Amino acid sequence: xxxxxxxxxxxxxxxxxxxxxxxxxxxxxxxxxxxxxxxxxxxxxxxxxxxxxxxxxxxxxxxxxxxxxxxxxxxxxxxxxxxxxxxxxxxxxxxxxxxxxxxxxxxxxxxxxxxxxxxxxxxxxxxxxxxxxxxxxxxxxxxxxxxxxxxxxxxxxxxxxxxxxxxxxxxxxxxxxxxxxxxxxxxxxxxxxxxxxxxxxxxxxxxxxxxxxxxxxxxxxxxxxxxxxxxxxxxxxxxxxxxxxxxxxxxxxxxxxxxxxxxxxxxxxxxxxxxxxxxxxxxxxxxxxxxxxxxxx
Amino acid sequence: xxxxxxxxxxxxxxxxxxxxxxxxxxxxxxxxxxxxxxxxxxxxxxxxxxxxxxxxxxxxxxxxxxxxxxxxxxxxxxxxxxxxxxxxxxxxxxxxxxxxxxxxxxxxxxxxxxxxxxxxxxxxxxxxxxxxxxxxxxxxxxxxxxxxxxxxxxxxxxxxxxxxxxxxxxxxxxxxxxxxxxxxxxxxxxxxxxxxxxxxxxxxxxxxxxxxxxxxxxxxxxxxxxxxxxxxxxxxxxxxxxxxxxxxxxxxxxxxxxxxxxxxxxxxxxxxxxxxxxxxxxxxxxxxxxxxx
Numbered sequence: 001x002x003x004x005x006x007x008x009x010x011x012x013x014x015x016x017x018x019x020x021x022x023x024x025x026x027x028x029x030x031x032x033x034x035x036x037x038x039x040x041x042x043x044x045x046x047x048x049x050x051x052x053x054x055x056x057x058x059x060x061x062x063x064x065x066x067x068x069x070x071x072x073x074x075x076x077x078x079x080x081x082x083x084x085x086x087x088x089x090x091x092x093x094x095x096x097x098x099x100x101x102x103x104x105x106x107x108x109x110x111x112x113x114x115x116x117x118x119x120x121x122x123x124x125x126x127x128x129x130x131x132x133x134x135x136x137x138x139x140x141x142x143x144x145x146x147x148x149x150x151x152x153x154x155x156x157x158x159x160x161x162x163x164x165x166x167x168x169x170x171x172x173x174x175x176x177x178x179x180x181x182x183x184x185x186x187x188x189x190x191x192x193x194x195x196x197x198x199x200x201x202x203x204x205x206x207x208x209x210x211x212x213x214x215x216x217x218x219x220x221x222x223x224x225x226x227x228x229x230x231x232x233x234x235x236x237x238x239x240x241x242x243x244x245x246x247x248x249x250x251x252x253x254x255x256x257x258x259x260x261x262x263x264x265x266x267x268x269x270x271x272x273x274x275x276x277x278x279x280x281x282x283x284x285x286x287x288x289x290x291x292x293x294x295x296x297x
Numbered sequence: 298x299x300x301x302x303x304x305x306x307x308x309x310x311x312x313x314x315x316x317x318x319x320x321x322x323x324x325x326x327x328x329x330x331x332x333x334x335x336x337x338x339x340x341x342x343x344x345x346x347x348x349x350x351x352x353x354x355x356x357x358x359x360x361x362x363x364x365x366x367x368x369x370x371x372x373x374x375x376x377x378x379x380x381x382x383x384x385x386x387x388x389x390x391x392x393x394x395x396x397x398x399x400x401x402x403x404x405x406x407x408x409x410x411x412x413x414x415x416x417x418x419x420x421x422x423x424x425x426x427x428x429x430x431x432x433x434x435x436x437x438x439x440x441x442x443x444x445x446x447x448x449x450x451x452x453x454x455x456x457x458x459x460x461x462x463x464x465x466x467x468x469x470x471x472x473x474x475x476x477x478x479x480x481x482x483x484x485x486x487x488x489x490x491x492x493x494x495x496x497x498x499x500x501x502x503x504x505x506x507x508x509x510x511x512x513x514x515x516x517x518x519x520x521x522x523x524x525x526x527x528x529x530x531x532x533x534x535x536x537x538x539x540x541x542x543x544x545x546x547x548x549x550x551x552x553x554x555x556x557x558x559x560x561x562x563x564x565x566x567x568x569x570x571x572x573x574x575x576x577x578x579x580x581x582x583x584x585x586x587x588x589x590x
Binding site for chain 1: 301302305306308309310312313314316317319320321322323324325327328331336338388389391393399401402403404405406407408409410411412413414416417418420421423426427428431462467470471473474515519522523525526529530543544547548551552557560561563564565567568571574575578579
């Protein structure tokens with residue numbers, strides 16, 4: 001009888017405390033949301049600016065500046081950028097480099113990753129490190145010799161040097177990710193296949209690859225994005241318009257459209273569309289690639 | 298059986314290893330070789346100049362300048378994207394509703410090319426129409442407006458800001474991945490023991506984020522050493538070399554002035570610096586594997 005009021009007080013205290021905590025938490029949350037929203041708006045301004053400018057006519061830009069919302073969606077800049085034959089050539093070249101280089105770097109990386117994870121040999125650990133270290137090499141350290149090499153064998157100013165170099169420089173990340181993925185596959189799977197009389201080639205193609213599709217998707221999104229966005233190699237290895245890729249082409253055309261801001265904006269958007277597509281539809285793979293490649297060596 | 302296995306192994310290794318050695322390792326060795334010559338990029342012939350290029354490097358004020366700028370670049374890369382990325386990751390990891398949308402907007406710049414990012418930011422710094430000067434005018438700071446990329450005092454900072462804009466998302470992504478691997482039992486236990494949010498962060502979460510930290514640090518330094526595209530597009534290293542980085546300086550000497558021998562010597566220095574980072578990275582990763590395995 002006597003302890004009932006005590007309990008009631010305790011209960012009320014408790015409720016008050018909980019209510020206060022909930023209130024505090026809500027305030028913290030609101031502050032976080034407001035801060036984040038402001039941050040994100042500021043952070044997105046550059047991208048938004050380009051996007052809206054690409055829809056504005058020159059007259060509108062000179063009247064209202066770069067950063068106002070367009071009065072109407074005007075696709076003339078896109079038309080101008082696209083009708084200009086060079087942009088199409090650049091984009092086509094970018095695809096001609098990016099697709100084979102992405103596919104080949106993954107295919108060859110799979111071979112290395114398979115050997116390093118399933119059939120290690122003496123010194124394979126050291127070799128693995130030498131290859132993965134390539135991920136960290138600034139390309140400048142091989143610029144001069146590669147420039148000389150491709151000049152000597154007559155491939156300068158073609159698409160080949162870019163394909164070859166991107167495959168070679170893609171091997172570190174492809175090897176790392178496939179090796180780490182294959183290492184998680186239970187060895188019983190491979191042993192069973194060996195007992196069934198399968199050779200290593202069959203194990204790789206029929207056992208390993210079908211279960212590695214997520215890892216391959218990760219690599220495809222990563223490699224496509226890096227290669228498409230690359231600027232340095234085409235700058236070094238190409239000279240004529242017919243072999244430029246889009247990122248270098250973009251900078252080349254800038255002079256031609258130096259006052260046509262809208263066209264410049266449209267070209268930037270066009271050049272970013274393929275990687276934006278990947279970002280929107282395959283974001284999960286792309287993001288896990290960024291962290292997978294990173295988190296374990 | 299063992300023999301056929303060996304054959305398969307050789308078969309698997311042959312093409313990728315040949316390619317890797319031909320395109321990465323052998324040219325690397327050749328860079329050391331060319332750094333001892335006066336090759337000009339056109340003539341097939343060249344002369345050996347011994348360590349002449351290296352003597353020149355250490356008396357070249359432009360090289361000192363590029364080193365200084367690269368060190369500044371690394372210092373910024375180790376603070377802003379690092380702390381900013383960690384901060385954003387901590388906030389966005391709390392399970393706020395709509396966190397995914399915020400995350401996406403923060404890592405959108407990672408998928409953009411530095412060529413495009415350079416273009417975008419040139420607009421922001423544009424003296425008359427650029428967003429930065431417009432904003433400063435709008436809030437009554439007319440005196441602070443300037444040609445950000447044309448002013449030797451601000452060019453480097455302006456280029457770095459554009460770069461940081463992209464790298465911030467990368468730091469955030471890696472720390473977010475690290476945070477998902479922090480077991481909630483540990484943070485809950487610390488909370489029950491009376492740790493407040495900051496103590497929890499300092500003594501439980503941050504130590505457990507060490508693998509991510511190693512990666513973010515290594516990437517920050519390496520990406521700083523690679524910083525070329527955005528410098529080339531925004532300022533070309535100018536004005537008056539005020540925004541030159543090592544990578545930019547190497548390109549200028551080799552492919553603008555055609556001192557390919559000298560450029561190779563610069564690339565050798567660049568490689569030696571990268572080697573330190575690579576050694577750090579692998580040592581740390583090894584140590585972590587020993588702890589976690």
